[in-house]
Amino acid sequence: MAILKTNDGAKRFAGPLRLGMIGAGFASKFHMENIPAGKAVVVGVTSPRAESREGFAKQYGIEAYASVEEMLPHVDAVDICSPPSSHARYMKLAAQAGVHIIIEKPFHGFFGSPETNTKQQMLEAVHGELAELREVIVGSGVTLGYAENCVYAPSVQKEREVVERTKAQILRMQGEESHSGSHSPVYGIWSVQGGGSLIAKGCHPLTPILYLKRKEGMARLGRPIRPAAVSARTHTITKLPGFEDRGFLRTTYQDTEDYAFLHVVFDDGTVADITASELVLGGIHDYVEVFANNHRTRCHISPVHVADVYSPSKEITKDIYFVEKITTNEGWIPCPGNDNWANGREGELVDIIGAIHEGRVPECDLELAIDTTLALYAGYVSADDLGREVRVPLL
Numbered sequence: 001m002a003i004l005k006t007n008d009g010a011k012r013f014a015g016p017l018r019l020g021m022i023g024a025g026f027a028s029k030f031h032m033e034n035i036p037a038g039k040a041v042v043v044g045v046t047s048p049r050a051e052s053r054e055g056f057a058k059q060y061g062i063e064a065y066a067s068v069e070e071m072l073p074h075v076d077a078v079d080i081c082s083p084p085s086s087h088a089r090y091m092k093l094a095a096q097a098g099v100h101i102i103i104e105k106p107f108h109g110f111f112g113s114p115e116t117n118t119k120q121q122m123l124e125a126v127h128g129e130l131a132e133l134r135e136v137i138v139g140s141g142v143t144l145g146y147a148e149n150c151v152y153a154p155s156v157q158k159e160r161e162v163v164e165r166t167k168a169q170i171l172r173m174q175g176e177e178s179h180s181g182s183h184s185p186v187y188g189i190w191s192v193q194g195g196g197s198l199i200a201k202g203c204h205p206l207t208p209i210l211y212l213k214r215k216e217g218m219a220r221l222g223r224p225i226r227p228a229a230v231s232a233r234t235h236t237i238t239k240l241p242g243f244e245d246r247g248f249l250r251t252t253y254q255d256t257e258d259y260a261f262l263h264v265v266f267d268d269g270t271v272a273d274i275t276a277s278e279l280v281l282g283g284i285h286d287y288v289e290v291f292a293n294n295h296r297t298r299c300h301i302s303p304v305h306v307a308d309v310y311s312p313s314k315e316i317t318k319d320i321y322f323v324e325k326i327t328t329n330e331g332w333i334p335c336p337g338n339d340n341w342a343n344g345r346e347g348e349l350v351d352i353i354g355a356i357h358e359g360r361v362p363e364c365d366l367e368l369a370i371d372t373t374l375a376l377y378a379g380y381v382s383a384d385d386l387g388r389e390v391r392v393p394l395l
């Protein structure tokens with residue numbers, strides 16, 4: 001692939017970016033659906049099981065590679081959609097090879113045992129690893145886009161415009177991501193996921209909340225407003241002796257929580273409250289609400305009602321996809337039309353791939369990914385002490 005150098009030294013690609021997919025599961029599939037045509041083309045995939053990477057390669061007519069190391073020389077950017085415990089290693093390998101990075105949430109975490117490590121040890125380890133990772137990535141000059149789709153939800157982007165153009169002061173925010181439990185067989189295992197609901201689901205509303213305060217700070221004060229301290233509680237409700245399992249909620253959590261609440265205090269004293277859980281029926285429940293000094297906005301992320309479809313029998317609509325994680329197509333069904341558009345999965349790849357082409361920083365960048373991760377692990381330290389306020393040790 002020919003690379004043109006612009007006057008400012010930024011790399012621009014003469015044609016579509018050659019992308020290498022890491023992972024061949026759920027997230028890789030929705031990333032494939034959202035690659036902007038003409039701007040990028042996925043040329044290869046890697047994942048540990050030969051059967052799964054070859055099946056994926058065959059489905060999309062691309063090359064299967066046995067390892068990331070084998071794939072790197074053939075691509076301009078990697079799209080990391082593998083389990084969280086593998087993210088840091090792949091980001092480092094890519095940066096060292098001069099390959100740009102698209103990285104799924106959660107950015108990074110602590111993947112040792114929660115039995116033998118305190119939450120404070122986890123926070124310190126993650127802090128050190130993030131500092132090292134940041135040095136490698138920034139030093140390499142590659143572009144990193146943190147694929148937090150909620151930042152790119154059209155509703156959040158509209159709110160960004162309102163905040164910037166009216167120089168609003170955001171006084172408090174509230175956000176949630178919950179549903180009835182992840183489909184992934186390795187969800188609920190701390191050593192693979194780096195935690196439970198707090199990190200895996202709480203990251204979704206937290207990043208757009210941090211993003212909006214950053215935008216407010218830049219518009220009003222000429223500096224980003226960042227998280228200063230957090231208080232959190234975590235619980236495992238489905239493991240309570242009195243929990244009555246009616247079969248609608250996932251319950252197989254090895255050593256992670258299924259409910260979390262995070263209170264964030266920003267460096268200007270304003271606040272945000274985030275709920276994340278595996279205890280909610282009725283599809284994905286995902287929103288951010290902003291209470292400002294001059295307006296109030298409820299950002300619908302999922303579901304987004306573009307159409308409400310009523311089906312008197314599930315037989316009528318059984319083969320039609322309406323919205324993620326609604327388990328029955330009967331009765332009233334909230335339908336976003338295209339949920340990749342509504343929840344930001346389309347917008348994230350357009351922006352990040354555009355940023356790689358143009359040599360600019362994407363809207364959801366490395367710094368936002370790092371602040372999110374540190375706020376979440378400070379949250380775990382707080383939850384261990386039943387909600388004591390803990391300072392977020394920003395880099």
Ligand SMILES: NC(=O)c1ccc[n+]([C@@H]2O[C@H](COP(=O)([O-])OP(=O)(O)OC[C@H]3O[C@@H](n4cnc5c(N)ncnc54)[C@H](O)[C@@H]3O)[C@@H](O)[C@H]2O)c1
Binds near residue numbers: 027052
């Ligand atoms: N943004 C979102 O809404 C969203 C939704 C789901 C998942 N995710 C994120 O996407 C990532 C993958 O989740 P998923 O749901 O697709 O999981 P999944 O289990 O469906 O797929 C994971 C894939 O990665 C492969 N894999 C496992 N270990 C690997 C390794 N060490 N190196 C390379 N590949 C490996 C697996 O074989 C599988 O193909 C996670 O970080 C998850 O948090 C994001």
